[in-house]
Amino acid sequence: MATVLVTGSSDGIGRQTALDLVTGGHRVVLHARSDQRAEQARAAVPGAADVVVGDLASLASTRALGEAVAALGPLDAVVHNAGVGGQDERRLTEDGHELIFQVNVLAPYLLTALAPPPARLVYLTSGLQAQGEPHLDDLDFASRPWNGMQAYSDSKLWDVVLALAVARHWPGTLSNAVDPGWIKTRMGGSGATDELPAGAETSVWLATSDDAEARVTGRYLHRRRLREPHPAATDVDLQEQFLATVARLTGVGLPTA
Template structure:
């Protein structure tokens, strides 16, 4: 039995991931951005062991969330599932960052930096990471014309960069990025092609399976198969510059292994 935290588990792929983990006999810690959403999560996944609460659109709230997670002790796995889709307009958080970047990228970075290192880390990305552009000098779209879909693609590229960078810095941890596919969720929309179980399957497998194929690290996967990510994601120099920039923006440095 593994103890697994799933961020953003009050609905969508995160909830399905939590349900599948519970069904597999694992101990699951849910996450929601508010107390009200936490109650929804508890009702939707009644077999979960615990719920932690924190708004990933706030660095202060994410730090408080990291404290809650740290108090649980070292987990076996964390599935960084929480995220937002493309925004119709550029929205800034209380910290002055563009919302998509902060929730999808800075928050999982900060949680990774501030919590005990689990044996396995899974970062959800998207096939749209292939269209991401690595503008380290304009992560918040402060200078570029606003394009909500491009901001989302960029954030998903940075999620792959983060997963691969963590794999290098923490060789004792299996750290991978997963494209769940185009799933029928509120974010995916009615036109999506795949059902929720397909979106959760690879994350559950990577977080818990002892199959040799699941015990990889520093990889990008879709439907349990290895895929080649955006070439920018494998650029070690870019990974290092991203980690340095994320540390500057959050005040938290990713600890060495």
Template sequence: MSSVLVTGSSDGIGAETARALVALGHRVVLHARNGERADDARAAVPGADGVLVADLASLAEVRAMGGSAGAFDVVVHNAGVGGGAAERSETVDGIERILAVNVLAPYVLTALMPVPRRLVYLTSGLESQGRADLDDLQSTRGPWDGMQAYSDSKLWDVVLALAVARLQPGTVSNAVDPGWIRTRMGGPGATDDLADGAETQVWLATSDEPAATASGRYLKRRRELRAHPAAYDTAVQDGLLAACAELTGVRLTPR
């Protein structure tokens, strides 16, 4: 039995991932952004071992969670926000919201939490449309384009997963595109159901098959795909880590 933390697990793909892991007999800890959503998480996954509460748009709350969450065998970085907002918005820390939640939060948690055996970072097929512009992480140039900011964040998630795989060779670190899933974020017109969206993460978290224990990959439906070329560039990886460290005050070091 493994201990697993699934961020953003009060509904959608995160809750489905947690339910599947509980059904397999694993100890699962959920995460929600506030007390109300924590209640939703407990209701969605009644067999879970507990719920961590932290608003991932707040660096203070993310740092507190990273410092107090404890050790897990597996961490699934599922939490994220979409790009549907009509206007650019900033967090209480003055950081563009999509970047803060989708990229900086998993970065800080990875840097501060005890090193797990396996890490899974959720991305999107839109990572292929992301811009690897380290000089504009916060999308300040030109008119606001929420979907472009989202695509950029999903590319950065792949970059982060591959950077961690390189710097923490004792940890199996991979990025997963769950597909277009019928969730609140994906919408009713999405092509795939929740079970499809969670299946690869559950497999990576639990299987001892050689294909599930290889690190530094971008996967969909258990198959390795070729990500945006920038994801494999170690200079881009190091640049992202340096930029994240500057924005958060937290440094991810090789371990």
């Protein structure tokens, strides 16, 4: 039995991931952005062991969440599922960062840096990472014309960069990025082609399976199969520049293994 934290588990792929883990006999810690959403998560996944609350659009709240996660004790796996999709308008958080970048990139980085390294890390990305542009000098879209889907694609590229960078720095942790596919959720929209179980399957497998194929690290996967990520994601110099940038923005560096 593994103990697994799933962020953003009150809805969509995160909730399905949590349900599948509970069904598989694992101990699951849910996450929600508010107390109200936490109650919804408990009701939706009644077999979960616990729930932690933290708004990923706030660095202060994310830091508090990181402390709460650390207090849980060692985790076997963390599935960084929480995220927001493309926005019609550029929105800033209370910290002055563009919303998509903060929730999809800064928050999982900060949680990774604050919590004790688990045995396995799974970062949800998207096939749109292939269209991401690695503008380290304009992560918040302060200079570029606003394009919500480009901002989302960029964030998903940075999620792959994060997963691969952590894999290099923490050789004792299996760290991978997963494209769940185009899933029928509120974010995926009515035109999505795949059902929820398909979106959760690879994350559950990577988080818990003893299959040799699941015990990889520093890789990008879709439907349990290895895929080649955006070429920028494997650029070690870019990974290091990214880690230095997000450490400066959050005030927290990635600890040594």
